[in-house]
Amino acid sequence: MEETSPEQSQIDLLQAALDHVNQGFSVFDKDLKLVAWNRGLWEMLDFPPRLARRGTHLEEFLRVNAERGEYGPGDIEGKIHRRVERARLFEPHYFERIRPNGQIIAVSGTPLPHGGFVTTYADVTEDRMRQQKLEKTVEERTRALRQSEDWLRLVTDNIPALIAYMAPGPVFRFANRRYAEWFGQSVASIVGKPAPEVVGEQLFSEIEPHVRRAFEGNAVSYEYNRERPDGTAVYMRSTLIPDMTLDGRTLGVFVLSLDATEHKRSEAALMQSQRMDAVGKLTGGLAHDFNNLLTILMGNLLSLSRTTGQIPPEDLKARIAPMLQATQRGSDLTQHLLAFSRGKLIDPQTVRLQGLINNVETLLRGSLPSSIKLSIEQGPPGLAARIDPTQLETALINLAFNARDALSEGGDLIIRLETCELSGRAADDLNLAPGAYARITVSDTGTGMDEATRLRVFEPFFTTKTFGTGSGLGLSMVYGFVTQSGGAAAVTSAPGQGTRISLYLPAVDLSSAVELPETSNDGGDEPRGSGELVLLVEDNADVATVLAEQLRDLGYMVLLAESAEDALQLAASLPEIRCMLSDIVMPGQMNGVTLARSIRSARPDLGIILMTGYADWGMLQEKDESVGFPVLSKPIRPQALAQTLRNTLSA
Known part of the structure; x- marks a missing residue:
């Protein structure tokens, strides 16, 4: 067998490469003879195989085309002669030729330095048809819009909705009367205006991502709110529907907005x-x-x-x-x-978490069996969060007691405080915004739980405990508290591998955090009075007796008033009274808040403390007005009562 020369191998390699080009390709020399070609040329133009050889003159290709009618009817020889003479000029050329079968071929010729030329052939049939179709579609739509604009406006102006059409830009091309009036425009003035100018820069910055997605070909729904001139809020629900051609191009966006204010209220x-x-x-x-x-x-x-x-x-x-x-x-x-x-939260405060966890540790030390080893791993001293401290303490105690139940044979219970930065996938998984968070983790080495149980631990009333030993509300309350605080909870567990529950709370400005006083089990640490006279206003006799005894135990003298009217008279006639402790909710025309304000106007020197057994006492106040006095929740802890009295009397 004859070996292939290196030169021939290179030629074969070049030919193989040319055959993979997705366009037709040919090279003719200065004598208009074929030098090189590729398979795509023959497949595209259906030339007979006999022409596929070096040295074939351009005239033979032209003759094939002319005889099968590629150049139209008429003198075949004349058509061939004119094309050969034009080729001998070796000038750059580009033209598109429609073949009898409807195929459109783009021919592009480039002369070579020493004569001859390189020609590429591209099938642009689909591109041209697509372009013609798009132009026709635009033309038809424009004509249809013009013909039906009056009818469309008549219909849309009577529909109880805001309707508009935006072209790329985005620029408004149409708006019904309600839409134009909603943004303080007229039907005529809104057309041709950019969207930011119509809806306002602030609102557009809010809805711009939705508008962008709609112009990308997606149907989008979103809500936004605005303030009416009278100060009330109104909610709108908008849907953007892309106006698309059959080939997937977006010509504009239809806008439909509905007043959702009543729906929101319902x-x-x-x-x-x-x-x-x-x-x-x-x-x-x-x-x-x-x-x-x-x-x-x-x-x-x-x-x-x-x-x-x-x-x-x-x-x-x-x-x-x-x-x-x-x-x-x-x-x-x-x-x-x-x-x-x-x-909602009962008493949100900005609290340093280290002190709070120290309180929890104090409470737990005497409540856990000796077989359980409690470990506290504290984070940065200044790490704080805006929370209801009582609810967080209760949540951690709940988690600790659940861990205790899982450690029936003993083991480790660890409470860890740390700071973490959430971003990307980690923040998305927790449905939280990226940023800095305080993470409190309660983990144990107990029995753990299977996947089905893990997925349901935060459901209200779900419990794995036997009847009578749990209500199934502990973890649901933990979850509710954390989410109300703007955070999230995550559970990791497996049978035999223990459980880890992490609470994520948004970290706040540490400079504004207040120290949480540590829990004291010693009843003798309360600040004591020095015989000051306290006016106690409480309509429930039994409650009044208990509170009076607490006040006396703290070193104060007590004068009891059974009604607001009685308290007003006593405060006015006895200058010896140094402080008033009054219930907020009382029978009669005057509640504790009104009483406190009346006495304060007459006796600005008198200290005033309010108390209540209701969490919603704030509804008794005027809108957005602070009560202006310290309020204690019943039952009142001795430490809280003593400290509030000391602060009020020393103010």
């Missing part, structure tokens, strides 16, 4: 109704907890009543302790119920 009312329905179910779940608390109180009180004067001090303290804990637990349950029904 939706809010429905959500409140559903929340109150859930509160009804929640009350049933809490009944068990309250019955247990009342059992503790009743049992210890009966025991004390039977053995009055016979109990050693240490036994008395041991019996009183669970009663105090039960009352505090009852107060917490009530606050959680109210928070759940209102769907």
Whole structure:
């Protein structure tokens, strides 16, 4: 077998490359003889195979075309002669030729330095048809819009909706009367104006991403709100629908906007109704907890009543302790119920988290069995978040007690505080905005949970505990608190590998954070009075008796008023009164807030403290007006009462 020369190998390689070009290709020398070509030329123009050889004269290709009618009817020889003479000029040329079968071929010839030329052939049939179709579509749509504009305006002006059409830019090309008036324009003035100029720069910056997506060919829906001249908010729900050609080009965007204000109000009312329905179910779940608390109180009180004067001090303290804990637990349950029904934080504050976790550690140390090792890993001292500190403490205690139940054989319980930066996928997975967050993680080495359980842990009323040992509300309350605080919760667990629950809270400006005083179990640390006279206003006799005793224990003298009218007279006639402690909700025409303001105007020197058993006492005030006095929530903790009295009297 004869070996192939290197030169031939290179020629073959070049020919193989040319055959893969997606256009036809030919090279003719100065004598108009074929030098090189590719397979695409023959496939595109259907030349007979006999011409595919070096040395074939251009005239032979022209003759094939002329004889099969490529150049139209007439003198074949004349047509060939004219084309050969034109080729001998070796000038750059470009033309498009429509073949009898409708195929459009773009021919582009470039002369070579020493004579001859290189020619490329491209099938542009689809491109030209697409272009013609687009031009025709635009023309038809323009004509149709002009013909139907009057009819369209008549219809759209009577539809209770805002309707418009935006062309690329975006620029308004059409708007019905309602749309134009909504933005303070007329039907005539809005046409031709850029969208930012019509809707306003601020609103356009908000909706611009939606408009951009619509011009990319996507149907988009979104909501926005504006303020009416009278100060009320109005909500609009808009839908953008791209106006597209059959080949996928976007000519413009149709705009449909509906007033969603009433819908929003109805939706809010429905959500409140559903929340109150859930509160009804929640009350049933809490009944068990309250019955247990009342059992503790009743049992210890009966025991004390039977053995009055016979109990050693240490036994008395041991019996009183669970009663105090039960009352505090009852107060917490009530606050959680109210928070759940209102769907908002009770007392948000900017709090340094390290001090709060120290409080939780103090509470847990005496509540966990010795078989469980509690570890606290503190983060930066200045790390803070805006939260309700009581709810966060309760949430962490809930998580710790759940971990305790999972550590029946003992093990490690770890509470870790740290700062983290969320971005990209991590923030999206938690449905949080990118940024800095405080992360509090409660992890244990307990039994863990399977995937089905893990996915349901935050559902209200879901519990894996036996009947009577849990209401299934603990983790749902944790979740509700964290989300209300602008954060998120995540659970990682597997059977036999323990559980890790992480709470993410937005980190805030640390310079504004306040130190949270650590919990004290010593009842003797409260600031004491020096015999100052306190006017107590409370219509419930039993509550008044308890509060009066608390005040006396703190070193104050007490004067009791049963009504607001009685308190007004006493405050006016007795200058010895240094402070008033009044309930907010009382029978009669005057509530505690009104009473406090009346006394303050007459006695600006008198310290005033309010108290309430209602979480929604703020609804008694005028809109957006601060009450202006410290408010204590019932049941009142001795430490809170003592400190508030000291602050009020020293102000």
